[in-house]
Amino acid sequence: MAILELQNLKKYYATQKAVDDISFSIPEGNIFGLLGPNGAGKTTLLRMITGIFYPDSGSILFEGKKFDPVKDIPKIGYMPEERGLYKKMKIGEQALYLAMLKGMSRTDANRKVKEWFVKFEMQSWWNKKVDDLSKGMSQKLQFVITALHEPRLLILDEPFSGLDPVNSNVIKEEIFKLAQKGTTIIFSTHRMEQVEEICDNIVLVNMGKKILDGSVKQIKYDCKENIFKVGFDSIPQSFPNDVFEIVRSKDNFLTVKINDGYNPAAVLQQFLTHGASIISFNEILPSLNDIFIKKVEDTKVSRQFQNVN
């Protein structure tokens, strides 16, 4: 079942079609990547999902019913890209306050905050102020504050920016654990290697429109360019042929691109008839990074202002 379904969502600003007719759905328990270059409309999209903005048209279904910000907000945790905390407020009190704003009772909030502080080894922070924390520490705190009311849907905008590898891993582990327990996670970023590592499904938006939608595996498969990496005992003499072109040659490996109308077997056959001894043969799927760049680079890097009407 889809926890969240967006149908023909539109949001126009005075000079920009920030979100222009986007539809997709997110299965429950999925780790979902929302990708796109700067200014693609990701933040606007997320702000509509979190009830901060109302869409101009289109509808949002949350758990199968029309999204109602007042009722559904306690089930959503949102860590915006522009994030921050009260600098002068004590950390424990601040976490309690924000948890209670999400609708938790004081006792529940108190219990949960303590539980999470123990889990992330933050007990000693309770009476400190955010001013006293390093950037990485406050990032960790921010994640805890976003997740501690155990939302059904957790929305993280660039959650790893500013974190060292150790703390990144702590949070990554926690994301996996939450997903296993059935939390759906929307993950907005332009760090493609993280997406590849973490996400099940992705949507790529650009200029307010959806460009790609599907599972990471499927998208990579769909975008493949028939490139194979062949390993040899020793690199064979080059020979002319119609079947493939050599893209790169390194050590004892050749990277080849198969021309239209031929299949991998034809490549192997060509090498074998020329007496080359093959020891490995793998398909190279494009990285999400490549796909991202390829899909986005046709358009202008920065969005131009446009007339909406």
Next chain:
Amino acid sequence: MDKIWLVIKREYLTRVRNKTFILSTILLPLFFIGFIVASAYFSIKNTENEKIAVEDDNGIFKNSFQSDKVITYEFPAGVNADNFKEKGYSAFLKIPDTYDSRHDSISLISDKQLGIAAEDKVKDQINAAIRNKAFLKNNINKKILDSINAIHEEDLYKFSTVIKQGNKTEQSNSGLSYGIGFGSGILIYMTLFIYGAAVMRGVMEEKMNRIAEVIISSVKPFQLMMGKIIGIAAVGITQLLIWMVLITGLISITSGIISHNMLEHMQTVGTSMSSPNNTAAINFLTTKDTFLGANWGLILPCFLFYFIGGYLFYASLFAAVGSVVNEDPQEAQSLMLPITMPIILSFVIMINAVGKPDSPISVWSSMIPFSSPIVMMARIPSGSVPGWQIAVSMISLVAGFVLTTMLAAKIYRTGILLYGKKVTFKEMGKWLFRKS
């Protein structure tokens, strides 16, 4: 509603627990009372024991100068301009040998300034002496002259002003109502700025710390804004109450310590010395009793209403300005101008209105919500404001703050999430008329 309450509580508690708040709340009344007591004290201390040696060889003024508590005149022999200090006098008054002509100069010599008040007193004595001499010279009986001089204003009549409206008459005390009107006008003027700016800084803090969006994802922007405004209002009322209690308490303590006699002495000295600053301070301490004569049953509730109403009217506008400011504090200054202008203008009108509570400009501006909180409070203590004017003023103020809050909320909602862009008034105007 629950969430607004949470926001109010946070805004209130973080401010009330703040050290600066505690210090300023306690120290200001102490400072205020201390200032009054000190200036009253020094006004007495400085004026006591002025001993003036008069050189009047021909005895022109010999029996005319009258010493009092403040200044003692003596006519010693062998004291001159060079040695009066050694002989224990604070000044030396030289009367010319043959005082007669108009152009003779009388000089008062001292090694330090005696003060305008003391100089005036000496001049008064000389004038009175000359007048007496003139009377006597023209054959007016000395007995008659003395009996005329002995007449004092207060022996002849008692002056009072009475306000008559229909059948109702009441004793008026224009000095007191002037003081109360002016004081409450200034107090509201100051609190508008102090607490309005606190709202603005609070909003700017949330925007710059980037916590606004985190919170907006749990509460509506309107709830966040109203929570802040109400929370700070509660802080303001708390501070006001503490000040009132402390100041009344301190006044009764100080007037307990300073005996009634001493107060009377201070009053005679103060009025006779007629130095404006000191008189104000002394009057404050001595006229405590007459304070009860004011119509507090009307003034206090009205003050509370205009204090809160005026704050609510302007606070949301300050919040709107705070929401559109980016990192640059300069920007806040220029954006605040449209809000501060009407407040300052109201202050100017208020100064006029305390003196003339029924002039057309006072009446009109006490009913327009932009200026009514400050101007109306200057008029009410005079007792001459008809009930319907107070009603119109209050209703329009309530309507006014509902309107400003609604408009400001529209700007706030957009501004709080907008980063790195300078917002013009034109754009804000557009936000006002945009549907959500």
